Amino acid sequence: MNISEKILAQKSGRDEVHPGEIVDAEVDVVMVHDLTGPLAVEAFNKIGVERVWDNKKIIVILDHQVPADSIKAAELHKTMRRFSREQEIRLYDIGEGGICHQVMPEKGHVTPGKLVVGADSHTCTYGALGAFATGIGSTEAAAVFATGKIWLRVPEAVKINVNGKFQRFSTPKDLILSIINQIGVDGATYKSIEFTGPTIREMDISGRMTLCNMAVEMGAKNGIVEPDEMTRRFLDGRAKIPEPFEALKSDPDASYTKVLDFDVTRLEPQVSSPPSIENVEPASRLGGVKIDQAFIGSCTNGRIEDLRLAAEILKGKRVKSEVRMLVIPASQEVYLQALREGLLEVFVKAGGIVCNPTCGPCLGGHIGLLASGEVCISTSNRNFVGRMGSPEASVYLASPATVAASALTGRITDPRELEA
Amino acid sequence: MSISGHALKFGNNVDTDVILPGRYLILTDPKDLAQHAMEGLDPAFAEKAKGGVVLVAGRNFGCGSSREQAPLALKHAGVRCVLAESFARIFFRNAINIGLPVVQFEKALSRVDEGDELIVDLEAGSIRNLSKGAAHRVDRLPQFILEILSDGGLIANLRKRLKKE
Numbered sequence: 001m002n003i004s005e006k007i008l009a010q011k012s013g014r015d016e017v018h019p020g021e022i023v024d025a026e027v028d029v030v031m032v033h034d035l036t037g038p039l040a041v042e043a044f045n046k047i048g049v050e051r052v053w054d055n056k057k058i059i060v061i062l063d064h065q066v067p068a069d070s071i072k073a074a075e076l077h078k079t080m081r082r083f084s085r086e087q088e089i090r091l092y093d094i095g096e097g098g099i100c101h102q103v104m105p106e107k108g109h110v111t112p113g114k115l116v117v118g119a120d121s122h123t124c125t126y127g128a129l130g131a132f133a134t135g136i137g138s139t140e141a142a143a144v145f146a147t148g149k150i151w152l153r154v155p156e157a158v159k160i161n162v163n164g165k166f167q168r169f170s171t172p173k174d175l176i177l178s179i180i181n182q183i184g185v186d187g188a189t190y191k192s193i194e195f196t197g198p199t200i201r202e203m204d205i206s207g208r209m210t211l212c213n214m215a216v217e218m219g220a221k222n223g224i225v226e227p228d229e230m231t232r233r234f235l236d237g238r239a240k241i242p243e244p245f246e247a248l249k250s251d252p253d254a255s256y257t258k259v260l261d262f263d264v265t266r267l268e269p270q271v272s273s274p275p276s277i278e279n280v281e282p283a284s285r286l287g288g289v290k291i292d293q294a295f296i297g298s299c300t301n302g303r304i305e306d307l308r309l310a311a312e313i314l315k316g317k318r319v320k321s322e323v324r325m326l327v328i329p330a331s332q333e334v335y336l337q338a339l340r341e342g343l344l345e346v347f348v349k350a351g352g353i354v355c356n357p358t359c360g361p362c363l364g365g366h367i368g369l370l371a372s373g374e375v376c377i378s379t380s381n382r383n384f385v386g387r388m389g390s391p392e393a394s395v396y397l398a399s400p401a402t403v404a405a406s407a408l409t410g411r412i413t414d415p416r417e418l419e420a
Numbered sequence: 421m422s423i424s425g426h427a428l429k430f431g432n433n434v435d436t437d438v439i440l441p442g443r444y445l446i447l448t449d450p451k452d453l454a455q456h457a458m459e460g461l462d463p464a465f466a467e468k469a470k471g472g473v474v475l476v477a478g479r480n481f482g483c484g485s486s487r488e489q490a491p492l493a494l495k496h497a498g499v500r501c502v503l504a505e506s507f508a509r510i511f512f513r514n515a516i517n518i519g520l521p522v523v524q525f526e527k528a529l530s531r532v533d534e535g536d537e538l539i540v541d542l543e544a545g546s547i548r549n550l551s552k553g554a555a556h557r558v559d560r561l562p563q564f565i566l567e568i569l570s571d572g573g574l575i576a577n578l579r580k581r582l583k584k585e
Contacts, residue, residue: 022562035445039488042448046575048582065446072446121486121510137488137514139574146578151564185433186480190509219480219508276433363442363485384437384484386460391441 002157002254003226004192006247007132011115019156019255027057028114030144033100034062035365036119036137038076041083043142052087053148059109060084060091061100064359069366098331098357101125101213101299105205106333108239112227113248117141117150122299122381124215128208129235130227130248135216155192155221158183159256162199164265169415171309172207173301173379173399175199176214177270179262181280189219191257194250199264200225205234206305213300214381217277226250269414272397274383283402286412291396293376294319294407295388297328297355298362301379301400304329307338310404311346313415318351320410325352326368328360352407364388370395377406421542421570423501423521425474429534430461432478436511439482439490453489454496469498474540476525476532477504482511491515501540503528503547516565519573523547525558542566 001009005017012023032040037060044052052058060080068074084091097103101122104110112130117123119141126133136150144150160179193215200208208225215223225231227245235241269283296302296310307329319325327347329335335357338344344354361368362380369389370376376388376395383395396412405415438460440453447453458465469475475494481504482490491514494502502515503525515522521542525531532538536551545560561569571577 036486036488038448043575046579048579070446072448076446076448119486119488121484123486135486135510137486137510137517139488139517140513143517143574143578146582185483186506186508189480189506216510219483221509363445364437365442365445369443382435382437382484384435384460386441387437389443391438391460 002194002250002256003130003248004132004157004194004222004224005154007113007115008152008154017154019154021154022151023154024149025115025152027117027144027148027150029057029059029109029116030141031059031061031100031104031118031123032138032141033064033120034066034076034080035064036141038079039138040119040141040145041079043139044145047142047146049146052089052145055088057148058089058145059104060089061097061103062093063097063099064363065365066094066358067356094356096332098334099299099302099359102302102330102334105129105209106238106331108235111235111239111242112231112245113242117144121216122213124220124223125209125213125299127212127215127222127224128205129231130225130245132222132224134222153190155190156257157192157194158188159194159196159259160262161197161259162195162262162264163197164199164263166264167267169401170264170267170269171399171401172203172210174267174270175262175264176211177272177280177397178267180214180217180278182260183218185217185276185278186219191220193218193220193223195223195225201228204305205230206303210300217381269399269402269416271402271412272383274394274396275385277383277397283398283412283414289396289412290375290410291323291377291406291412292374293368293370294323294325294403295361295368295376295378295380296400296403297326297330297360298380299330300381302328302330302334304334304337306379306400307334307343310400311343313401313404313418314350314408315346317408319407323407323410325350325407326355326361327352328355329357331357361388377403377412379403421521423474423540425472425500425538427476427532427534427536427538428468428473429529429532430475430477433480433483434461434477435484436482436487436490437484440487440493445487445489450492450496453493457493457497466497472498472500474538475499475502476528477502478529479505481507483508486510488514488518491518491520495520503540505529516568517574519569521569523558525556531556542569
């Protein structure tokens with residue numbers, strides 16, 4: 001069995017599972033946020049049970065529309081605060097959490113071998129820590145609140161084996177964009193994607209999170225990386241680390257429907273052009289595209305490593321006069337660390353604005369929405385029509401390095417160009 | 421369960437941001453959500469879907485976000501069933517959980533034209549296109565999913581099951 005199958009077998013009380021089987025699995029943690037939580041609460045209230053199955057295994061995080069930008073949003077937050085108080089559930093309010101997919105690993109709610117479901121499609125991010133994590137909807141989250149169980153079809157698996165050392169300014173984001181380009185936006189539908197190989201073993205948890213985060217953009221059910229020393233170091237001081245990780249290694253004879261090899265040695269900075277994430281090409285080919293806004297943040301690339309990379313490029317420089325630059329640290333922890341390291345000063349001096357931890361413009365909810373005809377280059381994960389505001393706006397996806405470089409020049413820019 | 425309606429057609433990779441843009445996620449009344457269904461692709465959709473339609477689409481329908489507001493908006497706009505060549509998995513589950521039937525239908529785009537009159541039989545696993553005089557077999561949904569749909573969604577189904585226990 002591979003790691004995903006091993007986790008699903010364990011959680012459904014079986015010795016073995018096989019792709020295509022439907023199992024009833026015990027959930028370790030379920031997460032909802034301010035835009036999916038209220039529907040879950042409404043559904044839960046109709047089930048007819050008084051208490052949730054296990055209040056310690058439910059996490060509520062306010063992140064999408066925070067702080068409330070409208071009365072409607074404020075009412076949604078109120079609903080979640082009340083429900084969490086009544087059921088004695090841990091709620092991360094503004095000022096203590098941040099983007100759910102950053103907060104869950106940071107606060108130790110995700111550890112290797114756990115089955116985590118979340119009412120958000122990017123729940124697959126947590127596979128970076130060797131958990132089986134997948135997105136569900138609000139009604140299903142409500143059912144988990146009541147029963148602690150979920151039916152899952154055991155997915156077929158795709159193995160992505162990565163070799164080589166990244167060049168300067170080439171990042172895990174560039175790797176995942178090039179993988180999506182090859183697999184396609186529905187190339188891994190219902191499947192599990194396992195990232196492996198020497199490059200992954202050397203990659204930090206932040207980079208692994210970027211990879212697993214975008215597994216869903218290929219239709220995958222989960223992305224996952226076998227836990228190792230890197231995982232242990234990340235979890236140290238954050239969570240009780242389960243012992244040992246050996247039981248979570250994919251067997252040498254585990255079956256995969258496809259094995260793909262990637263080499264990052266010659267990987268250039270990549271950009272995904274709208275309206276489909278799979279439209280990926282080197283940034284150097286898109287130098288003619290002028291931008292109005294640059295956004296550095298989101299659950300894909302709002303971590304401290306991402307901010308450091310952007311600051312390295314922006315230090316002592318000014319963003320192009322007609323460009324707006326938004327920087328949104330993914331969590332309070334990231335925000336504070338960036339503050340301590342002087343990164344926020346770099347962004348502000350460069351002419352950018354630093355907003356509070358939130359999903360913000362990524363999903364077009366609030367902060368930095370786009371007008372018709374405008375172009376944004378973003379470190380986030382989706383460039384669908386209307387994703388960040390007007391359906392007539394365009395969103396290009398890239399790494400923090402490429403977004404920072406583009407903010408300086410006012411057009412899509414390969415960051416290496418600035419050093420030439 | 422037999423469902424009938426005229427076809428409204430869309431292409432491949434219809435994502436949840438065009439089915440229901442993120443800026444409307446703060447709406448909680450399904451009727452309000454329905455007003456904005458498919459707004460990203462066809463601002464007149466809500467008007468066209470009124471009275472009941474069968475939505476027909478290509479590959480990867482509902483890709484993207486886990487927002488249940490997407491299938492909710494479709495259902496309340498008048499979509500009785502979605503037939504697609506393939507579905508994104510979260511959308512597929514969400515639709516079933518809120519009681520909106522979804523059926524994987526190979527070559528849907530070439531077998532159905534806009535406005536065709538369709539009858540979908542979930543129990544039998546069949547789709548009849550009355551306008552073309554054609555009948556197609558499709559994979560029948562697993563029994564437990566059919567039960568969720570006939571109960572009107574996961575919550576009603578769960579309530580029933582919990583009562584039995």
